[in-house]
Every structure is written in structure tokens, then in C-alpha cells.
Amino acid sequence: MRRVLHLEKIFISQYLKQTMEYKADFIVGVLGVLLNQVLNLIFLQVIFSQVPKLAGWSLQQIVFIYGFALIPKGLDHLFFDNLWIVGQKLVRKGEFDKYLTRPINPLFHVLVETFQVDAFGELLVGVILLVMSSATVHWTLLKVILFIVSIPFATAIYTALKIGTSAAAFWMKKSNTITYLFYMFNDFAKYPVSIFNHLIRWIISFVIPFAFTAFYPASYFLTGKNVLFNLGGLVVISVVFLFISIKIWNKGISSYESAGS
Numbered sequence: 001m002r003r004v005l006h007l008e009k010i011f012i013s014q015y016l017k018q019t020m021e022y023k024a025d026f027i028v029g030v031l032g033v034l035l036n037q038v039l040n041l042i043f044l045q046v047i048f049s050q051v052p053k054l055a056g057w058s059l060q061q062i063v064f065i066y067g068f069a070l071i072p073k074g075l076d077h078l079f080f081d082n083l084w085i086v087g088q089k090l091v092r093k094g095e096f097d098k099y100l101t102r103p104i105n106p107l108f109h110v111l112v113e114t115f116q117v118d119a120f121g122e123l124l125v126g127v128i129l130l131v132m133s134s135a136t137v138h139w140t141l142l143k144v145i146l147f148i149v150s151i152p153f154a155t156a157i158y159t160a161l162k163i164g165t166s167a168a169a170f171w172m173k174k175s176n177t178i179t180y181l182f183y184m185f186n187d188f189a190k191y192p193v194s195i196f197n198h199l200i201r202w203i204i205s206f207v208i209p210f211a212f213t214a215f216y217p218a219s220y221f222l223t224g225k226n227v228l229f230n231l232g233g234l235v236v237i238s239v240v241f242l243f244i245s246i247k248i249w250n251k252g253i254s255s256y257e258s259a260g261s
Contacts, residue, residue, distance in 0.1 A: 061133070063129050064129070064134070067132075069215075070125055071126045075123070077119035078123070082110055083162040084162065087165065106253060137222055146231060154238065156239075158213065160242040161241070164244065165178045169252075189214040193205065212233060
């Protein structure tokens with residue numbers, strides 16, 4: 001574990017040095033993420049100016065769900081966003097070979113190679129929204145502990161999805177469109193699942209389980225109900241999803257053939 005943390009520290013340090021060479025790009029990236037989230041919140045405000053509650057949920061409660069959703073998404077974006085380029089170009093151009101010639105686990109190497117500092121925009125907005133809406137939650141010591149514990153499991157669902165879909169490139173050479181197709185479902189996680197029809201609700205709960213990255217755990221903190229399903233389900237689904245994704249990745253590695261010209 002000490003070696004893993006040391007290597008991650010080295011990779012992050014080197015990537016930050018590269019990033020600081022282009023300070024304007026960093027600032028624009030963070031501002032772009034902030035602007036996107038602000039526009040989404042304005043959209044919510046417009047809706048609630050006409051409708052006081054949405055499927056029984058108040059604006060403050062939905063702001064809490066929205067803020068909760070941004071934390072695991074932002075952490076995954078911050079630490080593990082490099083997975084996108086596996087399906088985009090690394091396999092197709094034969095550049096993945098370098099990960100197989102180094103004395104580091106290829107998946108670990110891919111995960112820690114970049115550090116997306118523009119994700120701080122998502123995390124900042126998420127924290128602000130959680131603080132603003134925290135009065136809607138009856139906080140106890142147990143809830144605080146469960147909140148902290150739930151975040152890494154929710155983050156794991158995002159990461160697992162990208163591991164599994166990017167691994168498809170080992171057979172298809174390019175799979176970023178598949179990753180994007182699955183990833184776009186995360187937008188549903190920012191809102192109560194009860195506002196969607198049964199098909200969408202089932203998909204985002206058990207097929208592409210983004211509802212467990214935000215709505216289900218957030219609903220427990222808001223209502224104090226169904227802890228076994230809302231948080232226990234989060235733990236089980238994230239572990240199972242991550243296990244399956246790593247299995248797909250390892251199977252893909254064994255089938256990998258270098259490509260490119």
C-alpha cells in the first residue's frame with residue numbers, strides 16, 4: 001500500500017507540473033465546469049419557481065441530492081479520468097503497449113497517470129450545495145460516518161463503469177462511444193428516481209446503477225429511511241460492479257493485440 005501511495009504521489013506531482021505549464025487552460029477548464037453546474041442549478045430554480053415540489057421533493061432536498069451527486073462524480077473525474085483515452089486512442093494507436101512493458105499493474109498505471117484538476121470545479125459546487133442544503137438533513141454522528149463511508153463506494157460505480165466499457169477497446173480497438181453512451185445516464189442520478197418512468201428507474205438502479213451514486217444514499221440522509229436498501233445496496237452494487245469490470249479488463253488484457261501503424 002505504501003508503494004502504491006508513493007507511486008500515485010509521483011504521478012500526480014508530475015501531472016500537476018505539466019498542467020501548470022498551461023495555467024490559462026486550467027482556469028478555463030475549472031470555470032467551464034462551474035458554469036455548466038450553475039446553468040443546471042438555474043434550470044432547477046426555474047422549474048421550482050412554477051412547481052413548489054417535484055414528486056414530493058422540495059427544492060432544498062433536490063439541491064442536496066444534486067450536490068451529493070457531484071462529489072463521487074468529481075472524485076472519479078479528478079483521479080480516474082484517464083480511462084477515457086483507453087477506448088479513445090491508446091488501444092487503437094498501439095500506445096497501450098507502454099503499460100505492458102513497465103513493472104506496474106497496467107490498470108493502476110492508467111488510473112493514476114493523470115490528475116484532472118478541472119474536477120475541482122465539480123467538487124467545489126458539490127460541497128457548496130451540500131452546505132447550503134444541509135439544514136434539510138437531521139444530522140447525527142452515525143449519519144456523518146455513513147456519509148463519509150458512502151462517498152468512495154459511490155465513486156467506485158463511476159470508475160467501474162469506465163473500466164468495464166473502456167476494456168471493450170481490447171476487442172473493438174475503440175470504445176469511447178460505448179463509455180459515453182453509458183456515462184450519459186449519470187445525469188438521471190441528480191434527480192429523484194420517482195420522477196422517471198419504470199423503465200428508466202430500473203435501468204439507472206440495476207443495469208447502469210447511477211441512482212446509487214446519488215439519489216438512493218442521499219434519500220437516506222434526507223429521510224432516515226430504508227438504510228439497508230439505500231446504503232447497503234450502494235455497497236453491494238459498487239463492489240459487484242467493480243469486480244465484474246475488473247474481470248472484463250483482465251480478460252481484455254489477455255486478448256490484447258497491439259495495433260496502430
